[in-house]
Amino acid sequence: MAVMLRFDCFRNLPSVASLVTTRGGGVSLAPYESLDAALHVGDDPRSVEINRAIIARELGVDCVVYMNQIHGDRIVLIDKPPPTPPECDAMISNQPNIALAVLSADCVPLLFFDPVNRAIGAAHAGWRGSAALIAVKTIEAMRDRFGSKPSDIIAGIAPAICGKCYEVKDAVKNEWRKLPDYLRIALKDNRLDLPLANRLQLNAIGVLDRNIETMPLCTYENDDFFSYRRANPTGRFASIIALRS
Ligand SMILES: [Zn+2]
Numbered sequence: 001m002a003v004m005l006r007f008d009c010f011r012n013l014p015s016v017a018s019l020v021t022t023r024g025g026g027v028s029l030a031p032y033e034s035l036d037a038a039l040h041v042g043d044d045p046r047s048v049e050i051n052r053a054i055i056a057r058e059l060g061v062d063c064v065v066y067m068n069q070i071h072g073d074r075i076v077l078i079d080k081p082p083p084t085p086p087e088c089d090a091m092i093s094n095q096p097n098i099a100l101a102v103l104s105a106d107c108v109p110l111l112f113f114d115p116v117n118r119a120i121g122a123a124h125a126g127w128r129g130s131a132a133l134i135a136v137k138t139i140e141a142m143r144d145r146f147g148s149k150p151s152d153i154i155a156g157i158a159p160a161i162c163g164k165c166y167e168v169k170d171a172v173k174n175e176w177r178k179l180p181d182y183l184r185i186a187l188k189d190n191r192l193d194l195p196l197a198n199r200l201q202l203n204a205i206g207v208l209d210r211n212i213e214t215m216p217l218c219t220y221e222n223d224d225f226f227s228y229r230r231a232n233p234t235g236r237f238a239s240i241i242a243l244r245s
Contacts, residue, residue, distance in 0.1 A: 003035070004058050007111070007156040009213040010241070016113055016120075017059050017099065017242045020158045020215065022224045026051040028235060036226070036235025037066070038103050043235060056099075061242045064099040067091060069124045073132035075141045090123035090138040094146055099242035102158070105226035106166075106219050108194045109158040109239035110135055112142065119146035120241050125198050127168065131175050135201040150206030155213070158239035159225055162218035163193025166229075180204070 003025035010018040026035030027050045032043040035051050056064050063081045067088050074088040079095055090110075091100045100122035102109035107126035114120070123129070123138045142148035167190050168176075176187045182204060186197035195214055202212055219225040226235045 005159075005215065007213050007215070009154050009156055009211070010111070010113065013113070013115070015115070015118065015244055017061050017244055018111060018156065018240060019055075019059055020109070020239045021055055021237045023226060023235070023237065024224065026054060031231060031233055032235040035237070037101070037238040038236035039066075040068075041235060042233050055238060055240070059099060059240055059242065061097055061099045061244075063097060064101050064240060064242075065091060066101045066103060066238075067124065069103060071126055071128040073129060073134045073137055075123075075134075075138055077141075077145060089125075089129050090121065090134055090141070092119065092121040092138065092141050092145060094119040094243070096243040096245035099240050101238045101240045103236035103238055104158070104160065104219075105228040105234055105236050106161040108160040108198050110138070110198060111156040111158065111239055111241040112138065113154045113241065114142060114146065114148040114152050115154065116152045117146045117148050118243060119148055120243055122239070122241055125194065127172055127176075127192060127194065130194055130197045130201070131179060133201060135198045136205045139202070139205050139207065151208055153207050154211045155202055155207055156239075156241075157195050157198060157212065157214040159215050159217040159219050159222070160195050161220045161227065161229060163188070163191055163196060165218055165220040166192050166194060168192045
């Protein structure tokens with residue numbers, strides 16, 4: 001089992017460090033075995049700190065900022081290592097050697113890189129965040145703050161639950177029916193395709209489809225990833241991006 005995955009779109013860029021962790025290669029015990037990166041799920045915090053050190057070493061960046069994710073659409077600018085985890089679901093930065101991490105177990109992790117203005121973003125998009133258009137808002141924040149043009153941005157969509165496996169309740173369906181037309185493509189019968197929904201949002205704001213890479217792995221079907229729908233409690237894997245100096 002591959003312990004860490006890399007996006008092809010970021011792999012050969014000397015100015016970017018990026019990886020997506022799996023369940024393998026850490027020290028946490030069941031039901032968090034083994035590379036759990038989350039402090040809020042009931043795992044032993046000492047194990048999580050060791051796991052986070054393993055992840056930072058593999059990434060080659062000492063400072064990795066993890067969010068206190070709240071299924072909202074708040075975006076925080078990271079210009080120095082924060083003293084405590086920011087309460088938000090997306091971060092943007094143009095500072096080298098400060099990595100931005102998204103924790104997930106079925107939700108969609110999104111990583112962004114603007115090679116022209118040397119800026120990055122990372123967002124966590126579950127059904128609520130996706131309905132709140134967090135992908136669009138994160139790109140807008142990069143544009144407003146760093147002058148990023150959507151057509152320059154390279155985007156990675158890390159493993160998440162797929163549209164075949166993600167059955168939603170009527171209340172969720174009704175919320176999704178209020179969204180822009182193009183997003184309804186992601187809603188079929190009682191199933192919601194969150195990776196597609198985020199890809200469509202990125203297209204709508206001007207991120208070119210050829211600049212978007214989706215890792216074609218379903219977290220629910222693939223035991224290499226933590227999946228909240230498959231097992232609860234469970235751990236969280238991390239999707240991370242950083243600028244190198
Ligand atoms: Zn699936």
